[in-house]
Structure formats: C-alpha cells, structure tokens
Amino acid sequence: MSSRLLMRISRPTYSALFQFNCAKYCVGIKVPFIAESINSGKIGRWSKKVGDYIKEDEEVCDIESDKLTVSVKAPTSGKITQITAVEGQEVEVGLEIARLQEGEVKQAESSEKAKAEQTSTPKSSAKPESVETKAEPKPAPATSAPVKQNVASVVATGDCRIRREKTSLMRQRIADRLKASQNTAAMLTTFNEIDMHNLITLREKHKEEFLKKHGVKLGFMSAFARASALAIQEVPIINASWDDDYITYHDYVDISVAVATPSGLVVPVLRDVQEMSFIDIEKKIVEFGTKAKNRKLSIAEMSGGTFTISNGGVFGSWLGTPIINPPQSAILGMHATKKKPWVDEKGNIVVRPIMAVALTYDHRLIDGREAVTFLGKIKKLIEDPSRMLFSLA
The missing domain is CATH 2.40.50.100 (RNA polymerase II/Efflux pump adaptor protein, barrel-sandwich hybrid domain)
Known part of the structure; x- marks a missing residue:
C-alpha cells in the first residue's frame, strides 16, 4: 500500500x-x-x-x-x-x-520552573582581551538637495509622551449622563460649614464597642445619610424630580451613595433610609463597597435613587461643587475635615474640626430658601447627633 x-x-x-x-x-x-x-x-x-x-x-x-x-x-x-x-x-x-x-497548568508550572532553574545557573564566559584600536575619523556627511516628503508619513522619534486609550462603555455612559445633567438642570450650589466635634467625640467613644458588636466600623456616612433623610422630611422638594410639566414627589428616601471603583464611579442605592438605623446604613455601605470592588453590584442595586451623597473628603477634597445625578434634583457633597478657629456657643474662639458641605440643586424646582433650610437642618443634626439617636429631630 x-x-x-x-x-x-x-x-x-x-x-x-x-x-x-x-x-x-x-x-x-x-x-x-x-x-x-x-x-x-x-x-x-x-x-x-x-x-x-x-x-x-x-x-x-x-x-x-x-x-x-x-x-x-x-x-x-x-x-x-x-x-x-x-x-x-x-x-x-x-x-x-x-x-x-x-489539565495543562501543572505541566506549564513545572516547565516554567525548569526554565527558571536553567536561567539561574551561571554560565562561565571567557573574559575578552582588551585590544587597543585607533579611532578612525568620521567623514563629514554629504549635503543633498531637500526631498519632498509627506509629513504625515514621517515616523516620530524619541520618547512618546501621548497615549490614547479607548474609553470603556461605562465611562461613555457616565460622560453622557453628566453632560445631560449639565445641559438640562439649572444647577446652583449653596455651602455651609459643620462643627464635627460632637460627632467625632461620639464616634471615638463607641467605635470599638460598635465594631465588636456589629462587625462594621462606625463612619460619618451613616450620620449624613440619616440626617439627610430627616431633613428631607422637613423639606420634601429636595427629594422630588422635574418631569416635564410636573414635579414628582417621592414619599420615601432612597439615597444614592457614590463609590469610586477602578472602572469608574458607581452609585448603589440605600433603600428607605428614613426607616434605617446607623447600624443598618453602615452594614449596607460595607456590603456595597465589597460588591463594587468585586464588580458584583446588580442593576437593581444602582437604580432608582432620589437623592445622592458624594464624599470627596476621603480623597482630600476641601471644597467642591458636586454635579446632580439625573433625574434627581439635589446632591450633597461632603469634604475633608480640617481644624480651624471657631467661635463656640459661648463666644469663645476655639480650634474645632470643621467640614465644608455643599448642596447642588436644580433651581427649576428648588428655591434658594429651601436649599439653605435643608443644609441648615443637616448642620444642626450633625452638630448635635444625639437628636438623631433619640428621635428628637
């Protein structure tokens, strides 16, 4: 054959x-x-x-x-x-x-190990004898007539200092939403300063016991989320949204919490914050943080917020104007806590930890009086956190 x-x-x-x-x-x-x-x-x-x-x-x-x-x-x-x-x-x-x-990983690991062993074995090499040579003079370059060349076809030399990266779909979506917010809402920002002394003292006093009993750390976000929910009940227009010829009021407070991830900003939503305790909020924030890090957040967990809190202070921001997360009508920006001279309730000048806060709001449906009242309510609750704990807000 x-x-x-x-x-x-x-x-x-x-x-x-x-x-x-x-x-x-x-x-x-x-x-x-x-x-x-x-x-x-x-x-x-x-x-x-x-x-x-x-x-x-x-x-x-x-x-x-x-x-x-x-x-x-x-x-x-x-x-x-x-x-x-x-x-x-x-x-x-x-x-x-x-x-x-x-079934190829073990084989690959063993072959890589063998390669590494071969590489690590030093090879003997004879040292070359040095030979003196007389340098020949370089001839001068001949001049020639200029040649016509397409500049666009010339390959650049030297270190490249420009990089182009394709934007991710998430980044494109973020860009579209932020630009839509800027083009649609009549945004205005009002500011205030908060004395964090009492909240920090309360936190320092109970943080170890809180962690031991509940398994999560006691942070500032739970206090600001709780204060926002209580302030919204007093100024409900902050929690509303513009809908063509109508204003939609929400009788619940779903707070979007901005979380930074390597792939972009995500905003998981705390549901019914008006019913949540400090413990509930902190546990949910930890859960969201873990899911965001592992990219496990669902669409349902990031949809439907009525108000947003952004904490730029964790990155060192001293002051800023946050942008509204549409279709919401307001966003609260927290900033870094700095020690400053402060006039206390007795008229004495003392050094206190002060946080600047900013409220950006849609002026189409929220007036300045309402925005300032809302931010003042948050200031009052944070400076006296016992009012939230004992339901005295």
Missing part, C-alpha cells in the same frame, strides 16, 4: 480522534449573566491570549455594559486554545468567546 493511500485513510481517523479529544478535554468560556434586563455587552479587555495558561476562577476578560462591568472567569484550569471575540465586540449572554484545554 502506497504512502499516499495510507495518508488518505489515516487523515479522517486522525481528524475524528482530534475532535473526540477536543470534545472531551476542551472547555468553552461563555459570556456570563450580567444583570436583569441586560442581554449583551462589549468585550472590554482580554487579560489572556491564545497559548496562555490559566487557573480556575482566574480572570479571562471583562464584559462592559452601560452600567457595570463584569469579569469573565475560567471555569477550570487549562491552556487557552482559541479566542473567538475581539475587544470592543458586542457579545450576547451565553455566547462562547474562548476555549481552553484542561
């Missing part, structure tokens, strides 16, 4: 054997569930390429939607054998975007 005939017989056999092995040992990597009402997203960034070895639950790539980014994890350990989607491509939930061959 000729070799050509043998090849004709063997090729289908090998093909079938390969398909059998691939079906048995190759695993598909699919677009995971993103969130309710989201059926697709865009490939943001591939962390791995074909030929790379990957461990189970290690990130393969990012899938971006207009509201959140989810991480695609490897279902098992193995070697990436195929990638079928490119960065920026729209992909549906459940679509296979890559394949990996199982």
Whole structure:
C-alpha cells in the first residue's frame, strides 16, 4: 500500500480522534449573566491570549455594559486554545468567546520552573582581551538637495509622551449622563460649614464597642445619610424630580451613595433610609463597597435613587461643587475635615474640626430658601447627633 493511500485513510481517523479529544478535554468560556434586563455587552479587555495558561476562577476578560462591568472567569484550569471575540465586540449572554484545554497548568508550572532553574545557573564566559584600536575619523556627511516628503508619513522619534486609550462603555455612559445633567438642570450650589466635634467625640467613644458588636466600623456616612433623610422630611422638594410639566414627589428616601471603583464611579442605592438605623446604613455601605470592588453590584442595586451623597473628603477634597445625578434634583457633597478657629456657643474662639458641605440643586424646582433650610437642618443634626439617636429631630 502506497504512502499516499495510507495518508488518505489515516487523515479522517486522525481528524475524528482530534475532535473526540477536543470534545472531551476542551472547555468553552461563555459570556456570563450580567444583570436583569441586560442581554449583551462589549468585550472590554482580554487579560489572556491564545497559548496562555490559566487557573480556575482566574480572570479571562471583562464584559462592559452601560452600567457595570463584569469579569469573565475560567471555569477550570487549562491552556487557552482559541479566542473567538475581539475587544470592543458586542457579545450576547451565553455566547462562547474562548476555549481552553484542561489539565495543562501543572505541566506549564513545572516547565516554567525548569526554565527558571536553567536561567539561574551561571554560565562561565571567557573574559575578552582588551585590544587597543585607533579611532578612525568620521567623514563629514554629504549635503543633498531637500526631498519632498509627506509629513504625515514621517515616523516620530524619541520618547512618546501621548497615549490614547479607548474609553470603556461605562465611562461613555457616565460622560453622557453628566453632560445631560449639565445641559438640562439649572444647577446652583449653596455651602455651609459643620462643627464635627460632637460627632467625632461620639464616634471615638463607641467605635470599638460598635465594631465588636456589629462587625462594621462606625463612619460619618451613616450620620449624613440619616440626617439627610430627616431633613428631607422637613423639606420634601429636595427629594422630588422635574418631569416635564410636573414635579414628582417621592414619599420615601432612597439615597444614592457614590463609590469610586477602578472602572469608574458607581452609585448603589440605600433603600428607605428614613426607616434605617446607623447600624443598618453602615452594614449596607460595607456590603456595597465589597460588591463594587468585586464588580458584583446588580442593576437593581444602582437604580432608582432620589437623592445622592458624594464624599470627596476621603480623597482630600476641601471644597467642591458636586454635579446632580439625573433625574434627581439635589446632591450633597461632603469634604475633608480640617481644624480651624471657631467661635463656640459661648463666644469663645476655639480650634474645632470643621467640614465644608455643599448642596447642588436644580433651581427649576428648588428655591434658594429651601436649599439653605435643608443644609441648615443637616448642620444642626450633625452638630448635635444625639437628636438623631433619640428621635428628637
């Protein structure tokens, strides 16, 4: 039997054997569930390429939607054998975007270890003898007539000091919403200063016991969220929204809390804050922070807020004008606490920890009197936090 005939017989056999092995040992990597009402997203960034070895639950790539980014994890350990989607491509939930061959990680680790050992073994090399050479003088460059050249085609030399990055879908969505807010609302900002002495004293006195009993730290956000909910009950227009020829009032207080993540700003919502205690608020904030860090926040957890609190003070901001989160009508900005000279209730000049706060509001439905009254109410509650604890607000 000729070799050509043998090849004709063997090729289908090998093909079938390969398909059998691939079906048995190759695993598909699919677009995971993103969130309710989201059926697709865009490939943001591939962390791995074909030929790379990957461990189970290690990130393969990012899938971006207009509201959140989810991480695609490897279902098992193995070697990436195929990638079928490119960065920026729209992909549906459940679509296979890559394949990996199982059981290759240990082999890869052992081969890498062997390579490292070979690299670490020093090689003996003979020291070359130094030979004196007389430097030849360089000839002067010949001058030539200027040549016409397309400037756009010239490749730049030297260090590049400009970088261009494709914006993520989330970043684009944030930009669109903020610009829409700027173009739609008649934004105005009012300011005040708050003496944080009593709240800091209360926190220092009970923080260890609070942490031990409830498993979370006692921060400032719970006090400001609670104070905002109580102040809104007195000035309900702050919690309303503009709807064409109507003003929509909300008889509940859902506060959006701005949280910074590597992929952008997210605003999970504390529901029914008017019914929550300090403990409830702190536990929920910790839960949101963990989910935001791991990109596990759902669309439902980031939708439907009626008022927003942004704490730029954690980054050192001394003062600023926050921008409204549409379709809301107001946002409270917290800033860094600084020691300043302060006139106390007895008329004495003392050094106190002072926080500047800013309220940006939509002047289409909120008047200055209402904005100033609301911010003054928050100041009163924070400077005397016992009023919130004993329901004296």
